[in-house]
Amino acid sequence: MELVAIGIVESALDDRALAPKQGNEGAPDAWLSVAAEFAEGLDGLCVGDEIFVLTWLHQSSREVLRVHPRDDISNPERGVFGTRSPDRPNPVGLHRVRILAVDGLRLQVRNLEALNGTPIIDIKPVIGADERSA
Amino acid sequence: MELVAIGIVESALDDRALAPKQGNEGAPDAWLSVAAEFAEGLDGLCVGDEIFVLTWLHQSSREVLRVHPRDDISNPERGVFGTRSPDRPNPVGLHRVRILAVDGLRLQVRNLEALNGTPIIDIKPVIGADERSA
Numbered sequence: 001m002e003l004v005a006i007g008i009v010e011s012a013l014d015d016r017a018l019a020p021k022q023g024n025e026g027a028p029d030a031w032l033s034v035a036a037e038f039a040e041g042l043d044g045l046c047v048g049d050e051i052f053v054l055t056w057l058h059q060s061s062r063e064v065l066r067v068h069p070r071d072d073i074s075n076p077e078r079g080v081f082g083t084r085s086p087d088r089p090n091p092v093g094l095h096r097v098r099i100l101a102v103d104g105l106r107l108q109v110r111n112l113e114a115l116n117g118t119p120i121i122d123i124k125p126v127i128g129a130d131e132r133s134a
Numbered sequence: 135m136e137l138v139a140i141g142i143v144e145s146a147l148d149d150r151a152l153a154p155k156q157g158n159e160g161a162p163d164a165w166l167s168v169a170a171e172f173a174e175g176l177d178g179l180c181v182g183d184e185i186f187v188l189t190w191l192h193q194s195s196r197e198v199l200r201v202h203p204r205d206d207i208s209n210p211e212r213g214v215f216g217t218r219s220p221d222r223p224n225p226v227g228l229h230r231v232r233i234l235a236v237d238g239l240r241l242q243v244r245n246l247e248a249l250n251g252t253p254i255i256d257i258k259p260v261i262g263a264d265e266r267s268a
Contacts, residue, residue, distance in 0.1 A: 001136065001137035001138075001139070001190050001253065001255070002135065002136050002137075003135035003136075003137065003224050004135075004223055004224060005135070006215075006223050006224070022261070038199065038215075038223060040199040040200055040213055041199040041200070041213040041214045041215040041222070041223070042213045042215055042216070043200065043211075043212050043213035043216065044212035044213050044216035044217075045213065045215060045216045049216075051215075052228060054188075054224075054226060054228075056135050065172065065174040065175040066174055066175070066177065077177075078177050078178035079174055079175040079176045079177035079178050079179065080175045081140075081172075081175040081176055081179060081185075081256070081257035081258070082176070082177065082178035082179045082183075082257075082259055083178075083258075083259065084258055084259065084261060088175070088256065089138055089140055089172060089175070089256075090137050090138060090140070090188075090255045090256050092188060092226070092255065092256050094186060094188075094228070094258060119135065121135070121224045121226065122215070122222065122223075122224050122226050123215035123216075124215070124217075124218055124228060125216055125217065125218065127156070127218060
């Protein structure tokens with residue numbers, strides 16, 4: 001089960017310690033820069049579409065099974081699978097964002113909390129009422 | 135970027151050709167059986183919680199960049215990143231389900247369209263109004 005990077009995040013966010021916990025907590029707009037060999041996979045994605053971006057959170061620890069949610073020690077420890085901690089056995093990030101612009105192999109998206117240089121492993125459309133915004 | 139299986143799907147679904155395209159299209163309830171070494175990661179997950187299950191769709195082709203959505207050739211071909219096709223460069227499945235029961239290392243969930251034996255790579259809580267059911 002070996003992942004390939006289909007692209008990379010281009011963002012002003014460079015420091016994990018300064019990154020917001022969630023996209024809707026002040027994360028900047030960012031660009032998804034897709035590698036040329038995967039260009040055909042983007043066909044049909046349009047401005048305004050809601051997508052899930054799956055990333056590889058390359059600065060994470062994979063040895064962690066319990067955390068204080070949101071890195072706040074006043075929150076009781078719990079299992080990582082009940083949290084969105086980037087530290088987990090498979091540090092795959094899941095980000096629900098909207099496409100703001102399409103420029104060839106690059107998609108601009110709103111409020112992405114992934115760091116600059118984060119590998120992108122998949123892009124999926126948001127489908128069905130239960131995945132859409134209220 | 136090497137994934138580890140944190141567990142496996144136990145389901146009555148055995149044949150990709152017979153599997154529903156989406157969980158809400160008649161997929162059965164199923165069990166997520168988590169490996170003992172990851173048990174601590176489940177701490178805090180409860181009946182009624184909505185979760186995302188990430189799987190490795192092990193029967194998929196990774197060479198596909200364009201598909202007819204829903205395997206229906208009357209649908210125009212488009213890029214896989216604009217579809218939920220299991221065939222894609224990184225065949226990671228994303229399933230939003232509700233926990234029906236917790237039995238030790240096993241979680242029963244509603245309407246999972248993954249095949250029996252599918253490796254599980256992550257479990258995350260659904261958070262925020264924009265990820266919840268309407």
